Amino acid sequence: MSVTATNQIAPTGQDGHRRDLLHQMLRIRRFEERCVELYSAEHIRGFMHLYIGEEAVATGVMPALTPQDAVVSTYREHGHALARGVTAEAVMAEMFGKVTGCSLGRGGSMHLFDAATRFYGGNAIVGGGLPLAVGLALADRMRDRQGVTACFFGDGAVAEGEFHESLNLATLWRLPVLFCCENNLYAMGTRIDRAQASTDLTGRAASYGLEATSVDGMDVLAVETAARSATEAIRDDGRPRFLEFRTYRYRAHSMYDPDRYRDKAEIEAWRERDPIDALVRHMREAGELTDRDLSGLEADVDAEIDAAIAAAHAAAYEPVEDLTRFVYAEVSP
Amino acid sequence: MTTYREAMREAIRAAMRADERVFLMGEDVGPYGGTFAVSLGLLEEFGPERIRDTPLSESTFVGAGIGAAMNGMRPIVEVMTVNFSMLALDQIVNNAATLRHMSGNQFGVPLVIRMTTGAGRQLAAQHSHSLEGWYAHIPGLRILAPGTVTDAYGMLAPALADPDPVLIFEHGTLYNLDGELDDQTAVDIDSAAVRRPGRDVTLIAYGGTLGTALTAAEQLSGDGVEAEVIDLRTLRPLDDETVMGSVRRTHRAVIVDEGWRSGSLAAEISARITEQAFYDLDAPVDRVCSAEVPMPYPRHLEQAALPQPDDVVAAVARMTG
Numbered sequence: 001m002s003v004t005a006t007n008q009i010a011p012t013g014q015d016g017h018r019r020d021l022l023h024q025m026l027r028i029r030r031f032e033e034r035c036v037e038l039y040s041a042e043h044i045r046g047f048m049h050l051y052i053g054e055e056a057v058a059t060g061v062m063p064a065l066t067p068q069d070a071v072v073s074t075y076r077e078h079g080h081a082l083a084r085g086v087t088a089e090a091v092m093a094e095m096f097g098k099v100t101g102c103s104l105g106r107g108g109s110m111h112l113f114d115a116a117t118r119f120y121g122g123n124a125i126v127g128g129g130l131p132l133a134v135g136l137a138l139a140d141r142m143r144d145r146q147g148v149t150a151c152f153f154g155d156g157a158v159a160e161g162e163f164h165e166s167l168n169l170a171t172l173w174r175l176p177v178l179f180c181c182e183n184n185l186y187a188m189g190t191r192i193d194r195a196q197a198s199t200d201l202t203g204r205a206a207s208y209g210l211e212a213t214s215v216d217g218m219d220v221l222a223v224e225t226a227a228r229s230a231t232e233a234i235r236d237d238g239r240p241r242f243l244e245f246r247t248y249r250y251r252a253h254s255m256y257d258p259d260r261y262r263d264k265a266e267i268e269a270w271r272e273r274d275p276i277d278a279l280v281r282h283m284r285e286a287g288e289l290t291d292r293d294l295s296g297l298e299a300d301v302d303a304e305i306d307a308a309i310a311a312a313h314a315a316a317y318e319p320v321e322d323l324t325r326f327v328y329a330e331v332s333p
Numbered sequence: 334m335t336t337y338r339e340a341m342r343e344a345i346r347a348a349m350r351a352d353e354r355v356f357l358m359g360e361d362v363g364p365y366g367g368t369f370a371v372s373l374g375l376l377e378e379f380g381p382e383r384i385r386d387t388p389l390s391e392s393t394f395v396g397a398g399i400g401a402a403m404n405g406m407r408p409i410v411e412v413m414t415v416n417f418s419m420l421a422l423d424q425i426v427n428n429a430a431t432l433r434h435m436s437g438n439q440f441g442v443p444l445v446i447r448m449t450t451g452a453g454r455q456l457a458a459q460h461s462h463s464l465e466g467w468y469a470h471i472p473g474l475r476i477l478a479p480g481t482v483t484d485a486y487g488m489l490a491p492a493l494a495d496p497d498p499v500l501i502f503e504h505g506t507l508y509n510l511d512g513e514l515d516d517q518t519a520v521d522i523d524s525a526a527v528r529r530p531g532r533d534v535t536l537i538a539y540g541g542t543l544g545t546a547l548t549a550a551e552q553l554s555g556d557g558v559e560a561e562v563i564d565l566r567t568l569r570p571l572d573d574e575t576v577m578g579s580v581r582r583t584h585r586a587v588i589v590d591e592g593w594r595s596g597s598l599a600a601e602i603s604a605r606i607t608e609q610a611f612y613d614l615d616a617p618v619d620r621v622c623s624a625e626v627p628m629p630y631p632r633h634l635e636q637a638a639l640p641q642p643d644d645v646v647a648a649v650a651r652m653t654g
C-alpha cells in the first residue's frame with residue numbers, strides 16, 4: 001500500500017495545513033466510532049483498544065516523518081496506522097480478519113503492519129516495541145540512511161525494563177529514535193501515580209542523557225511543532241529524542257474493560273479539552289472554517305469509512321488450507 | 334453453581350484468611366479486580382498491603398515474589414497471561430527453580446505463580462499461546478493445570494503449602510465454566526484423574542483440552558467406542574501410574590494438548606507410554622496438538638489451529654478402524 005492522499009498534511013503555514021490536521025483527526029475518530037458498532041455486531045473480535053481522545057498525538061507526529069522514516073507502535077495503534085498512511089480499507093479489513101487486511105487478517109486490531117509505509121506494528125507486549133525501534137534505527141545508521149524511527153508506547157511501558165534498556169542503548173549508540181510516550185495517565189486500571197515512583201517521565205528519560213520534552217498531547221499544533229523540532233534535531237545530530245505527550249483516552253482500556261477505576265468527572269474534564277473541538281474552535285475564530293467546510297470534511301470521512309467497511313464485508317477470508325503459511329519465508333535464497 | 338473464576342477467588346480468600354503470610358500481587362489485581370476478574374472484591378476485605386497492584390514490571394514483581402517467599406512470606410503472584418510471563422522467564426527459570434539446589438538446600442522458594450494460558454478468544458499471536466509445557470520442562474518447578482471448578486478451588490491450598498515454587502495455569506476459556514463446588518477441601522496436586530471411564534481408548538488431556546476430550550468421548554460413545562478420559566491435572570511431576578494404568582486397560586492412547594506438537598508435553602507423555610507400556614499398545618500413540626503456527630486472529634484460522642473434538646474422534650477412528 002502506498003502513502004495515499006488521505007494522510008497528506010500541507011506544510012505548516014501553508015493553506016490547508018490546519019484543515020488537513022482536522023481531517024486526519026476526524027478520520028481516526030470516526031473510524032474508531034464505527035469500530036465500536038462493528039465490535040458490538042461481532043464483525044470485529046478479540047481485544048480492541050481505542051485511541052479516542054488521543055488523536056492529536058498520531059496526527060501531529062506523522063507529518064514530521066518522511067516516507068523513509070519508520071514507525072513502531074502498540075496495540076492501541078489504529079490512529080498511528082491511519083495517520084501514517086495505511087489505508088482505512090486495509091486497516092478495517094484487518095480488524096475483520098479478512099485476507100485484504102494490512103496483515104492478511106492474521107494480526108487483527110492489535111497487530112497492524114504495513115511494509116510500504118514502514119509501519120512495523122502493532123506490538124501487544126507492553127514495552128516490546130522499544131528494542132525493535134532501537135534496532136531499526138541501528139540498521140538505518142549502519143546503512144547510512146537518513147531515517148528516523150518513531151516509537152510509540154504508553155506511560156505504563158515506562159515501568160518495564162525494556163524502556164530503560166532501550167533509552168540507554170539508543171543514547172549510548174547515538175541512534176535516530178524518536179521515543180513517543182503517550183501518557184494517558186492510566187495503564188489499564190492503574191493510575192500513573194500508583195505505578196511510577198516518579199511521574200516526571202521527561203526527567204526520568206533525561207537521566208539517560210537524551211533530550212526529553214513534555215508536550216500538550218491534546219493540542220495537535222503543539223504536538224506537530226514538538227515533533228518537527230525533535231525530528232529535525234535527530235536528523236541533524238543523529239541522537240535520540242524523547243517526547244512525552246500528555247493525553248487521555250475517553251474510552252475504556254479495551255472492549256473488555258468495565259472502566260470502574262476513574263471518575264466520570266475526570267473524563268468529562270478531559271473532553272472539555274478535546275483536540276478536535278479545540279482545533280475547530282481555533283480555526284473558526286481565525287475565520288478558516290465554516291460550518292459548510294466542516295460538514296464537507298465530515299462527509300468525506302464518512303464516505304471513506306463507509307467504503308472501507310463495505311470492502312471489508314465483501315472481502316474474503318484466507319483459505320483455511322493456508323493455516324501454516326508465513327511461519328517461515330517461502331522462498332529461500 | 335460456582336464458576337471457575339469464583340472458585341479461584343474463594344480459594345485465594347480462604348488462603349489469605351488462614352495464613353497471614355499469604356498475599357496477592359500482580360498487575361491490576363487491586364481495585365480493578367484482575368484482568369479476568371479473579372480477585373474482584375478481595376481488596377475490600379484484605380486491603381492494599383495484601384492485595385498489591387504492581388507496575389508493568391513482570392520480571393521484577395515475579396522476582397520480588399521469589400525474594401519474599403525466601404524470606405518467610407507465601408506470595409501468590411498473578412501474571413496476566415503466559416505470553417507476558419516471558420518477561421519474567423529469567424526469574425522463574427534462573428532463580429525460582431534453582432535456588433534450593435544452588436544454595437545446597439539452604440533456601441527454598443514457596444511461591445505460587447498463577448497465569449492465564451491458551452487460545453480460543455481471537456486474541457492473536459501475543460496473547461494466546463500454551464507455553465505450560467515449556468515450564469514443565471524445568472526441574473524445581475511444580476506445574477498445575479486445573480481443568481475443573483473443584484480443582485480451581487482445591488489446588489491453591491496445597492500449592493501454597495508446597496515448599497517449592499508452583500505455577501498454576503488457568504485456561505482463558507475456563508473462567509466462566511460453571512460447576513458444582515461440592516467439596517471445599519484441598520485436593521491432591523500429585524495425581525491425574527480419570528474423568529470418564531472407558532475401555533477402548535485413553536484420551537489424555539488437561540486444562541483447556543479436557544472439555545475437548547470429553548466432548549470427543551461423548552461423540553465416540555455414540556459410535557460404540559468407549560473412551561477413558563484422563564485429566565493430567567499436574568503437568569510436572571507427571572503421574573505416570575494413572576496414565577499407564579489406563580493405557581494397559583484400553584491399549585490405545587491419544588494425547589490432546591493445546592501446545593505445539595514439537596518438543597511438547599504431548600511428546601513427553603507419548604515417550605513415557607512407549608517406554609513403559611509399549612507391549613500393551615494395540616496401536617501407535619497419537620497426538621492431537623495445535624497447528625505449528627503462531628495463533629492467527631481470524632476465528633476460522635484460530636479454530637483450525639486448535640485441537641477440536643472432531644480431530645480427536647478422527648485420531649481414534651484411525652487406530653480402532
Ligand SMILES: Cc1ncc(C[n+]2csc(CCOP(=O)(O)OP(=O)(O)O)c2C)c(N)n1
Binds near residue numbers: 076127156184186
Ligand atoms: C508485558 C505485558 N504486560 C501486561 C500486558 C497487559 N496490558 C496490555 S496494555 C496494558 C496497559 C498499558 O498501559 P500503557 O503503557 O500506559 O498504554 P495505554 O494502554 O494506556 O495506551 C496492560 C497492562 C501486556 N500486554 N504486556
Ligand SMILES: [Mg+2]
Binds near residue numbers: 186
Ligand atoms: Mg497509558
